[in-house]
Amino acid sequence: xxxxxxxxASTVQDAVNRVQQGPEAKFVAGGTNLIDxxxxxxxTTDALIDVNHVEGYHAIEARGEGGIRLGAFMTNAKTxxxxxxxxxxxxxxxxxxxxxxxxxxxxxxxxxxxxxxTRCYYFYDVNTPCNKREPGSGCSAIGxxxxxxxxxxxxxxxxxxxxxxxCVALAALEAKVNISGPHGDRSLAFTDFHxxxxxxxxxxxxxxxxxxxxxxxxxxxxxxxxxxxxxxRDRNSYAFALVSVATALELxxxxxxESRIALGGVAHKPWRSAEGEAFLxxxxxxKENFTRxxxxxxxxxxxxxxxxxxxxxxxxxxVRNCMMALNPxxxxxxxxxxx
Amino acid sequence: xxxxxIVNQNSCEEEFSLRExxxxxxxxxxxxxxRPWVSLLDALREYAGLTGTKKGCDHGQCGAxxxxxxxxxxxxxxxLAVMKEDAEITTIEGVGTENELHPLQxxxxxxxxxxxxxxxxxxxxxxxxxxxxxxxxxxxxxxxLMSGNLCRCGxxxxxxxxxxxxxxxxx
Numbered sequence: 001x002x003x004x005x006x007x008x009a010s011t012v013q014d015a016v017n018r019v020q021q022g023p024e025a026k027f028v029a030g031g032t033n034l035i036d037x038x039x040x041x042x043x044t045t046d047a048l049i050d051v052n053h054v055e056g057y058h059a060i061e062a063r064g065e066g067g068i069r070l071g072a073f074m075t076n077a078k079t080x081x082x083x084x085x086x087x088x089x090x091x092x093x094x095x096x097x098x099x100x101x102x103x104x105x106x107x108x109x110x111x112x113x114x115x116x117x118t119r120c121y122y123f124y125d126v127n128t129p130c131n132k133r134e135p136g137s138g139c140s141a142i143g144x145x146x147x148x149x150x151x152x153x154x155x156x157x158x159x160x161x162x163x164x165x166x167c168v169a170l171a172a173l174e175a176k177v178n179i180s181g182p183h184g185d186r187s188l189a190f191t192d193f194h195x196x197x198x199x200x201x202x203x204x205x206x207x208x209x210x211x212x213x214x215x216x217x218x219x220x221x222x223x224x225x226x227x228x229x230x231x232x233r234d235r236n237s238y239a240f241a242l243v244s245v246a247t248a249l250e251l252x253x254x255x256x257x258e259s260r261i262a263l264g265g266v267a268h269k270p271w272r273s274a275e276g277e278a279f280l281x282x283x284x285x286x287k288e289n290f291t292r293x294x295x296x297x298x299x300x301x302x303x304x305x306x307x308x309x310x311x312x313x314x315x316x317x318x319v320r321n322c323m324m325a326l327n328p329x330x331x332x333x334x335x336x337x338x339x
Numbered sequence: 340x341x342x343x344x345i346v347n348q349n350s351c352e353e354e355f356s357l358r359e360x361x362x363x364x365x366x367x368x369x370x371x372x373x374r375p376w377v378s379l380l381d382a383l384r385e386y387a388g389l390t391g392t393k394k395g396c397d398h399g400q401c402g403a404x405x406x407x408x409x410x411x412x413x414x415x416x417x418x419l420a421v422m423k424e425d426a427e428i429t430t431i432e433g434v435g436t437e438n439e440l441h442p443l444q445x446x447x448x449x450x451x452x453x454x455x456x457x458x459x460x461x462x463x464x465x466x467x468x469x470x471x472x473x474x475x476x477x478x479x480x481x482x483x484l485m486s487g488n489l490c491r492c493g494x495x496x497x498x499x500x501x502x503x504x505x506x507x508x509x510x
Binding site: 005081106333 | 374375376378397398399402405408411412413414417418419421422465468469472474479480482483484485486487488
């Protein structure tokens with residue numbers, strides 16, 4: 001780790017002011033990804049601004065118009081185990097608990113979860129070219145070992161995937177991200193928060209330097225009757241997804257009134273398909289229809305030397321997870337496939 | 340260092356320099372002289388002389404450095420000591436005494452739940468945290484909720500046996 005100054009912010013405004021001291025200044029909350037990246041010299045900073053002591057953003061509060069607000073500095077564990085999340089937004093609870101380990105979930109915060117970086121091996125290895133780490137240096141993953149990389153929305157510059165589980169559920173639930181910054185407050189729809197790599201893969205999301213996530217809003221609809229999160233990975237627990245799926249269904253007499261299907265581990269952001277979800281509307285909730293949706297969602301998917309298997313894996317995971325959403329009680333700890 | 344040109348040089352050097360970091364470790368207040376980038380793990384091992392907490396990967400992948408922070412299990416390698424100034428830290432040195440081991444320490448011995456022992460302090464602190472959480476209903480849950488602690492000797496099934504024994508006793 002390089003040398004840096006450390007200070008504690010007392011308010012959001014104070015944090016925003018402090019981080020503008022320099023272009024390399026960074027906020028730290030849980031620190032579980034940032035401090036690791038600093039150890040690898042992937043990220044250097046000259047000033048860390050600790051926001052953990054800023055009061056007012058560590059809880060869940062009800063909103064007048066229905067729905068709830070998740071404090072950005074609340075931990076992932078406290079969020080996942082909160083009675084409101086367990087009962088009204090079980091998809092979110094399941095997704096959070098499928099990510100990382102219990103220790104890391106006790107540290108990692110909701111805002112930080114959105115801001116974690118890819119786990120692409122080449123991004124972490126400062127001795128290899130990587131356009132995300134060093135723009136213009138090239139992508140080592142495209143011609144390299146790319147088992148975990150993207151099959152949707154990738155570019156010639158970058159085929160890294162966004163690793164979060166929590167964000168896959170937030171995308172399905174159509175959350176909103178609330179942001180404060182030097183020019184005031186603003187909100188972004190969840191699908192507009194993260195971005196595809198294009199030719200600027202060094203930019204993960206649409207947050208500007210100096211801006212901070214203060215909270216995440218969830219609409220009132222939690223899909224608590226028919227939901228499921230499935231995570232497929234190289235070991236059963238404590239590993240990032242090869243493919244994950246968040247499914248939320250609203251059913252009426254076996255007919256799909258509304259569906260949300262979001263994929264993780266396949267793209268530079270949580271992946272949703274308006275065409276796929278539109279197809280399901282008004283259709284019977286059957287394996288045949290879920291199979292057709294899977295085909296629609298994976299339209300345009302492209303694999304590389306070692307990750308082409310993910311295309312078929314994603315299709316099967318969608319079908320499997322939609323079936324599990326019909327009987328959410330069949331889900332297993334860690335979002336493993338049901339037996 | 341862009342900051343040096345912007346901020347008053349003296350105040351900056353002051354912040355870079357050693358600062359007194361009061362840490363409450365195993366019930367005792369310890370004042371350590373630390374620089375901001377010292378991890379909690381290094382503070383415990385190199386500055387407080389508590390080497391029970393182990394450095395395995397130093398990257399949050401193995402769980403060997405697990406300690407309790409205000410009763411919750413965390414990874415001491417992925418946090419800075421300065422970030423824990425107000426917290427109560429419990430390490431393996433603080434969970435039992437020489438005369439009266441913690442029930443999990445006894446159970447680990449009874450079930451032969453280690454071979455080299457390197458992951459054991461982290462396993463035990465993690466298990467204490469897990470039992471405090473009260474979320475594990477059965478053996479499958481315990482396995483899932485202990486997955487952040489790796490054992491390369493392969494004592495995992497005995498580790499889960501030991502934890503299950505204590506879990507069943509405390510219900």
